[in-house]
Amino acid sequence: MDNKKIKRSDDYSLWYNNLVKNADLAEHSAVKGCMVIKPYGYAIWEKMQQELDRMFKATGHVNAYFPLFVPKSLFEAEEKNAEGFAKECAIVTHYRLKTDPDNKGKLIVDPEAKLEEELIVRPTSEAIIWNTYKNWIQSYRDLPILINQWANVVRWEMRTRLFLRTAEFLWQEGHTAHATKEEAMEETRKMLDVYAEFAETFLAIPVIKGRKTENERFAGADDTFCIEGLMQDGKALQMGTSHFLGQNFAKAFDVQFAGKDGKRDFVWATSWGVSTRLMGALIMAHSDDDGLVLPPTIAPVQVVIVPIYRSDEEFTKVNNVALDIKKRLEKQNLSVKYDNRDTHKPGWKFNEYELKGVPIRIAIGPRDVDNQCVEIARRDTKEKQSLSNVDLEHKIPHLLEQMQKNIYDKALSFRDQNIHSVNTYSEFKEKLEHPGGFISAHWDGTGETENRIKEETKATIRCIPLNASIEKGTCIYSGKPSAQRVLFAKAY
RNA sequence: CGGGGUGUAGCGUAGCCCGGUAUCGCGCCACAUUUGGGAUGUGGAGGUCGUAGGUUCGAAUCCUGCCACCCCGACCA
Numbered sequence: 001m002d003n004k005k006i007k008r009s010d011d012y013s014l015w016y017n018n019l020v021k022n023a024d025l026a027e028h029s030a031v032k033g034c035m036v037i038k039p040y041g042y043a044i045w046e047k048m049q050q051e052l053d054r055m056f057k058a059t060g061h062v063n064a065y066f067p068l069f070v071p072k073s074l075f076e077a078e079e080k081n082a083e084g085f086a087k088e089c090a091i092v093t094h095y096r097l098k099t100d101p102d103n104k105g106k107l108i109v110d111p112e113a114k115l116e117e118e119l120i121v122r123p124t125s126e127a128i129i130w131n132t133y134k135n136w137i138q139s140y141r142d143l144p145i146l147i148n149q150w151a152n153v154v155r156w157e158m159r160t161r162l163f164l165r166t167a168e169f170l171w172q173e174g175h176t177a178h179a180t181k182e183e184a185m186e187e188t189r190k191m192l193d194v195y196a197e198f199a200e201t202f203l204a205i206p207v208i209k210g211r212k213t214e215n216e217r218f219a220g221a222d223d224t225f226c227i228e229g230l231m232q233d234g235k236a237l238q239m240g241t242s243h244f245l246g247q248n249f250a251k252a253f254d255v256q257f258a259g260k261d262g263k264r265d266f267v268w269a270t271s272w273g274v275s276t277r278l279m280g281a282l283i284m285a286h287s288d289d290d291g292l293v294l295p296p297t298i299a300p301v302q303v304v305i306v307p308i309y310r311s312d313e314e315f316t317k318v319n320n321v322a323l324d325i326k327k328r329l330e331k332q333n334l335s336v337k338y339d340n341r342d343t344h345k346p347g348w349k350f351n352e353y354e355l356k357g358v359p360i361r362i363a364i365g366p367r368d369v370d371n372q373c374v375e376i377a378r379r380d381t382k383e384k385q386s387l388s389n390v391d392l393e394h395k396i397p398h399l400l401e402q403m404q405k406n407i408y409d410k411a412l413s414f415r416d417q418n419i420h421s422v423n424t425y426s427e428f429k430e431k432l433e434h435p436g437g438f439i440s441a442h443w444d445g446t447g448e449t450e451n452r453i454k455e456e457t458k459a460t461i462r463c464i465p466l467n468a469s470i471e472k473g474t475c476i477y478s479g480k481p482s483a484q485r486v487l488f489a490k491a492y
Numbered sequence: 493c494g495g496g497g498u499g500u501a502g503c504g505u506a507g508c509c510c511g512g513u514a515u516c517g518c519g520c521c522a523c524a525u526u527u528g529g530g531a532u533g534u535g536g537a538g539g540u541c542g543u544a545g546g547u548u549c550g551a552a553u554c555c556u557g558c559c560a561c562c563c564c565g566a567c568c569a
Contacts, residue, residue, distance in 0.1 A: 013563085028561070087567070124569095158493075158567060165568070218569095226569095238569060277569060308528050347529035354529095365528050375528080492569095 007289045012233040019283060020162045023292045023356050026279075033160040033167030037276070040356065043300035045170065045276060049150065051202050051297075052172060052274070055194050061146045061174060066128050068152070069119035074127045078252035084219020085123040088156040090167075092119040121154040126220065126245070126271060129175045130253040137177060137267060139258050144187075145177040163280035164237075164492050171275035177267045179257065181246075184268035185223075188244040191272040192225045195240035203278065204295035204408040205229045205285045206415050207239060208438070208487065210463025215447050218271075222246035228462045228487070230415045231284040234436025236462045236489035239281050245269035280492070285411050286380075292357025293380055295407050296400040301337045303329055303396060304358045306349050308365035318364050321389070325362065325374070328393035334400075354379060359403055360396060380407050421485070425476045428488070432459050438489050442482035444475035453477055459488040 006015045020026055025041030037045065053063070069092060076082040096113030100106040122128065129147075136142060154168050174191060178184040192209055199207045207227035217224040221243035229239045250256070250266035258264055286293040296302050305322050309315040322338055329336045337358075339349055346363065353361055363375040374392065377384045380403050387395060418437025422428045431439055443449060443461065454460050464486045475482045 017562095030560085032561075084568095153569095155568070157569095159563095159565085169569075171569080241569070273569080275569060306528095310527060314527095342527090345527050345529090345531060347527085347531085349530085351530045363528070367528075 008232060015289075016280075016284060017162065019287060019291060025283070025292075026162050028162070031167075033157060035162050035166050037170075040300065041279065044282070044294070044298060045279060047298050047300060048202070048278060049172075052194075052198060053148075053150075055198060056148050056172075056174065059146075059190060059194060061148045061176075063149060064147045065149050065151070066125050066132065068122055070122050070125075070128045072118045072120055074131050075120045077127060077131075078220050078249050080248070081124075081126060081220030085155070089123055090121040090154045090156055092121065122151075123153055123155045124271075124273075125149065125151070125153075125173055126175065126249055127253075130249040130255060130269070133175075133177055133267070134253050134255045137255055137257050140179045140260060143177055143179045143257060143267065144183065146174075146187075147176065148172055148174045161280075161492075163276055163283070165277075169276050171273050173271060173273040176270045177250075177255070178270070179259065179265075179268070181268050184246075184270050185244055188223070188225060188242050188270045188272070191270070192227065192240075192242040195242065195272070195274060196227050198274075199227055199229065199239055199278075199281075200408065202295070202297050203282055203285070204297070204404060204411060205239070205281060206408065206412040208463060208465055209467065210465045210487065212241075212463060213447070213450060213461045213486075215450055216461065218243045220245060220248055221271075222248065225466075226463055228438075228489075229281050229285060230418055230437060230489075231281070231492070232414070233284070234418060234490070236438065236487075236491040237277070237281050237284070238462070238491065239278060240272070240274040242272035243270060245271060286407055287357070290382075291355035293407065294357035294359060296359045296404050299357065299359050300335065301353075301356075301358050302335045302400060303337070303360045303362060304349075304353045305336065305338045305362045305364065306346050306353075307338075307340055308346050308363055310366075314366045317366060317369050321369050321374075322364050325364070325389070325392060329396055332393050332397050334397065350377075359400060378403055380410075419487070423473070423476065428453075428459075428476050429457055432457055432488070432490065436490065438462065438487045440485045440487055441476045442473035442484075443486045444478045444480035444482055446478075446480075449475060449477045453488070459490050462487045462489050462491060 006018050008015045023040065024038050026035045026037045029036045093115055094109045094113050095115055096110040097107040098110040100108045133145060136145065150172050152168055152170050157165050157167055160166050176187050178187060196207050196209050199205045207229050209225065209227055212224040212226055218241060223244040225242045226238050227240045229237050231237055247266040247268060249269050255267045256264045257267055282298065283292065286295065305326060307315065307318045307322050309318050319340065322340070326336050326338045350361065357379060359379050361377040363377070368374050372390070373386050373388050375384060376387050378399065418435060419440055420431040420435065420437060421440045422431055428439055428441055439459065450461055464484065468485060470484055473482050473485070474480065
């Protein structure tokens with residue numbers, strides 16, 4: 001391992017890549033653009049999955065699984081959706097290899113094994129799902145359908161970055177079908193709220209809920225909503241999206257139902273998703289120059305116990321106390337690791353667990369045992385204190401709660417300090433470069449202005465915030481009237 | 493797809509301009525001393541120098557092709 005610590009202020013991008021590697025979260029694979037998610041990184045993703053899955057089920061959804069491959073004819077059925085994804089699709093054209101007659105030991109694609117119809121590796125599953133829903137829906141009694149699937153998808157990206165943008169990524173995609181427009185819209189907004197709550201309470205990342213502009217809308221949607229987070233380098237990250245699909249897919253796949261009055265109508269749809277990109281958000285929102293900082297809720301290991309000793313006698317003495325504490329903490333449903341390896345020194349372990357973002361470290365040495373106390377170090381503030389062993393199993397959960405709040409509050413105040421309201425284009429450009437962050441500005445509502453600003457500054461409209469006060473003004477670029485301020489930022 | 497860069501032990505690298513069979517650090521193995529913030533010493537193992545070809549008595553080094561990955565742009569969750 002290279003111990004050169006890259007600071008965020010030196011090179012944010014390099015800091016991120018090193019952290020992902022050094023904290024054992026993921027690494028590049030032999031496949032271009034695809035990553036290997038390592039056990040520690042995957043454990044964090046699993047915790048995200050568990051919590052999201054619980055929230056989806058609590059809002060009435062069930063899980064199912066649809067195929068990885070989408071026949072081209074189905075894929076192209078919803079025109080806008082197909083067009084939107086066409087440039088980044090992987091395509092299966094053959095189903096067999098054979099030994100190269102000219103080069104033994106090598107394989108070639110068997111030209112005789114060409115598929116009659118190409119298969120698209122799903123970049124998203126609307127097509128295959130709506131083709132299936134068609135068979136499931138005849139009457140209003142069959143609605144709503146509230147299904148989620150956990151899956152991998154492939155989008156052939158030119159440039160990739162670990163977790164933030166990879167050719168293959170893991171995600172969940174919800175696909176729902178409704179009898180009315182109102183119900184579908186309500187579902188869209190409900191799932192946006194679920195995502196926002198998840199991001200804020202579980203990942204401790206404050207987010208802004210908003211609506212996407214037409215330019216940024218999901219291909220095939222009538223309306224796209226998102227949650228946007230702000231990273232420590234001042235760039236925005238889209239952390240989740242929820243789409244109101246109108247009747248677009250129902251029309252493309254001819255999914256109609258008979259209402260109570262016997263009249264037939266097309267079904268209303270939504271889809272919503274979050275991906276392993278959230279891992280990137282988690283890393284970039286909280287971590288520092290010493291490594292990962294994980295909110296206690298998401299940490300695979302919440303408390304690590306490190307014994308300190310010289311002799312076998314001392315080890316026995318310390319070990320008994322450590323095991324007792326571990327047992328007591330586990331009874332409180334905490335995830336505790338007792339690292340009693342003799343192959344590494346305590347100082348080495350301290351650094352290791354800081355790098356990996358373990359929220360609380362408990363060090364126990366002979367002196368502590370004599371004094372009936374332990375040394376507690378918290379990762380978020382790096383403070384150390386000596387705590388009495390008495391009732392420790394209740395003090396630790398309390399401390400973890402405080403840490404969760406502290407980590408959120410820190411991210412929140414950073415975010416709030418980095419929303420800059422501007423009234424002129426020159427001020428806009430200045431703020432965008434200097435502190436960065438979200439720039440709140442008036443916009444005339446046209447895609448043309450949006451594109452011009454993007455070309456000139458690289459900032460995009462992240463969203464039209466939902467909870468903002470309506471304030472009329474004039475567009476910073478065109479001077480035309482504007483109904484509301486929108487949030488611009490440079491984004492990942 | 494355009495521009496730049498890198499491929500040498502598990503990881504990070506020196507050597508390349510100026511050709512003579514590979515350097516150093518981390519890690520790994522053994523033993524000893526160590527253990528309250530990344531221990532020290534001694535000994536040891538590990539390499540078809542990305543790949544294919546060419547030049548040469550001889551190639552990590554020079555030449556040509558190919559491949560892979562990273563970074564910067566255009567495209568995107």
